[in-house]
Amino acid sequence: MSDPRPHHYRFVHRELARQVLEFGPRLTVPDAGGSLLPVLTGIWDDLGQTLPPEDRLPSHGLDCRHLRADGHPLLLVTLPTPTGATEAHFVAAVHPQGAKTVRYVALEHALNPFDGSPGTVLGEWSSEGHLNHGEGPSPVAELFVAAVAKLVAPKKRGFWRR
Template identity: 80%
Template sequence: MTDPRPHHYRFAHRELARQVLEFGPRVATPTPDGGSLLPVVTQIWDDLGRALPPEDRLPAHGLDCRHLSVDGHHMLLVTLPTPAGATEAHFVAAVHPQGGRTVRYLTLEHALDPFDGTPGTVLGEWTPDNHLNHGPGPSPTAELFVAAVVRLVAPKKRGPWRR
């Protein structure tokens, strides 16, 4: 496993996270005309690349995004170019949980098991203050990542003995 590539890492963990958390829930909410944010996301990728040394720049091949609504939660799901280094993300999701006031920014990061070296994933989250590790993530498919995100942001059900 190699170290994360600066372009890939900074895009998913710094620049896109900063912008999503700054713009808030409207990033996760589909536009009435069904427009795509892919041109905006690609522009962020390209602008970041222009600020890096030429040897650190990566093409945007594989970069994609789409809006989803799952169980009342609105999200922008971003697919990143295939990760090659530790902590590079397969996917990120800007999620506006149903009934929530803020957006959450979650990542599915490429990882290796420290004991046997098998590949895996880690479910992470960026807040305005820090990075949270939510533990092992699912296999790196969009459907499984979305399901893990929904489980994470859904209100926890209380036992029948509580109101």
């Protein structure tokens, strides 16, 4: 299994996760000031400056857009193409309807430990730490957004439960 590149890993699992959890729901709605891409690129580049030159990566492929997923406001971030395990294809900052906090979900690149075939895992960072939600969809933005919407949807109770 290939190790994650420090720049990619730290951006997704440390810097961006921290920023999303700190700034919360206001990141999930478009601002009159325009796209958040310059801010994200700045965070990416600033992080790179803290790393040895050989660990720095260009921001090519980094992108973001605001959308709604089943009524939930969401910031979808597209990452540079992942190559190592746990690097991410996408992350979403989603504000579930009625919730006070935002959720930070990543579609992480994974490799099957038995045959080395590529796959994905849905991971989530919260103030308590990292959660693994199991196998994720193919790395297609629309499929990831649908998986995030399903993940944050209120759980329906059984017929006999109150």
